[in-house]
Amino acid sequence: MHDGDEPSVQSADVVVRKRRKGIYILPNLFTLGGLFGGFYAIVMAMDGRFENAAIGVFCAMVLDSLDGRIARMTNTQSAFGEQMDSLSDMVSFGAAPALIAYVWALSTLGRWGWIAAFVYCACAALRLARFNVNTTVVDKRFFQGLPSPAAAALVAGFIWLMTDAGIDGEQVRWFAFALTLYAGLTMVTNVPFYSFKDVQMKRSVPFAAIVLIALGIAVINIDPPIVMFGLFVLYGFSGYGVYAWRKAKGQQTSVISTSTDEPDERGLHK
Secondary structure, three states: OOOOOOOOOOHHHOOOOOOOOOOOHHHHHHHHHHHHHHHHHHHHHHOOOHHHHHHHHHHHHHHHHHHHHHHHHOOOOOHHHHHHHHHHHHHHHHHHHHHHHHHHOHHHHOHHHHHHHHHHHHHHHHHHHHHHHOOOOEOOOEEEOOOHHHHHHHHHHHHHHHHHOOOOHHHHHHHHHHHHHHHHHHHOOOOEEEOOOOOOOOOOOOHHHHHHHHHHHHHHHHOHHHHHHHHHHHHHHHHHHHHHHHHHHOOOOOOEOOOOOOHHHOOOOO
16 A cells, blocks of 8 residues: 555656757858858969868858758858858858968968958958848848958959959959959948848849840850959949948938947947
8 A cells, every 4th residue: 555645657668859959951052152162272373272271262152052041041040050141151151261362472471361351351350240240130132241241252352353464463453352342341230222132032033134134144155254353343342432422412421220329239320
């Protein structure tokens, strides 16, 4: 006879299994592909194959633009994917362009060269960190500062263009110095750059739009280095045009879309 009426509980017989958290394969494959593009670019620069290094950065840009869209289309967004994407961007669009520019031209400038490369790399890290913490307060139509892939395209595109023309990095080292600093510092400004995020890919478009896209691809194929670098130069300066236009119209130049009353948002509106 038992001392009490309550049944005994044998905890050893009850096994509670926690569901393992998995990792979505498809979007992270594209992220890893972008990371490989940045790593490949660094290796090619170390081997003196700067054209291949620049192409590696551009390939990383394409893959970086796809991973987020694929995650949203397949409903496979995750915190792991976000962190993985940021780390991949830091390698592909932060460290890789800085190292390529340094090996190609900036190393001939001594301390000024590595200072410019470090400023670019540090600004890329600051840009990515600010983007992560300001995601919920920034107007989705614009980036706050030059996005890191576009900054990388400016640096890598210039190297690709000069290499294709047979111009050595030492001949244009000061121009490379100025462009690297411009790309780096513009990443951490509050200048608005159009994000193209309001373009709906699922929405139907006129037949003429498809024709224009085909023409655009054909124009790029005429001379990829010139066309690609020219497009990103236009984009790299477009933010200052938007800033000046808003300033002249008396409109708000900041892309922060919420109020400044909250302590965490003070200092963001400049």
